[in-house]
Amino acid sequence: MSRWHLAIVLCLFSFTAFAGEQEQLILKGEYLVRAAGCVSCHTDHDNKGAYLAGGRELKTAFGTFYTPNITSDPVNGIGNWSDQDLVQALQQGTAPDGSHYYPVFPYTSYTKLRQEDIRAMATYLRTVKPVATKNRAHETPWYLFRWIMAVWKWLFFEQGEFIPDPKQDKSYNRGAYLVAIGHCTECHTPRDAKGVLDNERYLAGIKDGPHGEAIPNITPDKKTGIGRWSQDDISYYLKTGERPDGDFSGSLMAEVIDDGSRYLIDDDLGSMALYLRSLQPVVNPDFVKKKEKKKAAEDEW
Amino acid sequence: MTIKIKHLFMIGITGLIAMPVVSTSAESEDLIKYRRGVMKAIGGHMSATSLIVRGKVPHKGQLKQHVNAMKMLTNDIPALFPEGSDFGETRAKEAVWEKPEDFGKAANKSNDSITNLLKAVEGGNDSEMLATFKKVGEGCKGCHKDFREKE
Structure with a gap:
């Protein structure tokens, strides 16, 4: 086998290995998106909305919220987000533009997600069919400005990944x-x-x-x-x-x-x-x- | 004297007006009680069926009886939800009456899935039984998801 042949074979081999890894990562991400319960809120089942295209109405004591589109659509969804953008959104409740999310988006729980898991979720979300459903503005009381959420977070939000309890076994954790x-x-x-x-x-x-x-x-x-x-x-x-x-x-x-x-x-x-x-x-x-x-x-x- | 007669007359009129209202609401409460009773009975048979099909209890001889009962009890679910039984102690969502066609379809689907389970039970094939039983559960859950509030 000539050197060229060897190089081609090695290239193909690493490419398939990469493709296999990528496939695994997507599957893991999809599994975690299911486990984290993203789908129910980000899909408007009642009005036959597309998968993860948002628009679901959530009535709360603090106003009516409409869930955003998290498909891979670059304009209306999160197709332009980096892995780090999703890590920041889920672990810190902060959007890529630095604004704060309302805690109706349960980052108070998602902060526990491991970074490597969020990266898998991001990889999967980039494969979700892009849908151009436009996001709808929330209907919140006049005093509930986004910046107020910074104060709310400072007072009540405890950020931090999940820490396993060393006294417990693997299944418990x-x-x-x-x-x-x-x-x-x-x-x-x-x-x-x-x-x-x-x-x-x-x-x-x-x-x-x-x-x-x-x-x-x-x-x-x-x-x-x-x-x-x-x-x-x-x-x-x-x-x-x-x-x-x-x-x-x-x-x-x-x-x-x-x-x-x-x-x-x-x-x-x-x-x-x-x-x-x-x-x-x-x-x-x-x-x-x-x-x-x-x-x-x-x-x- | 005239005042007394007028008084009696008024009571009579009030009674006549009020009577149908009272009797309708009593009837509606009874309809709801009946519905709950039937649904509880279905739930009881479902629980028993589940334990047998999943091999948790040995009462396989009773299986057909439970499935049969469910089939009969679900023959006409929409009949359990007549007009006027939508208020009071009920967790039925308004969608039951607002989307009767969807509700009817979901109810029929459940009944059909139980018919299939019954066939599987009569056929005696365990894996068939498990598969059809799963469909029955999906039918119950599907209907409760769209048409019943939580507790």
């Missing part, structure tokens, strides 16, 4: 990471008037969710939480939406499952379940009353 980036806490943990999560009651559920509905306590409390669910019950639920009582979750949680958790491999769902099962059980008094009332009514019969 994988579960903790997935629950963190899946931003379960954004809905399942109660907030105070400033919109800050009350971590004393981490994942203990709330009475009035975004649609006025109750959001369940997912700590292992036996009475008001999911303490009677086995690890397998939880992972099966995250895969299928089926609760141990045969009922199926609807509404927002069904979206979380359909667009996100059902794509996860069994090992990962098992880890999430293991982590949730190992949390400190928290009694949610709002749900105690409800159950006791129910019981009292049944006793009358």
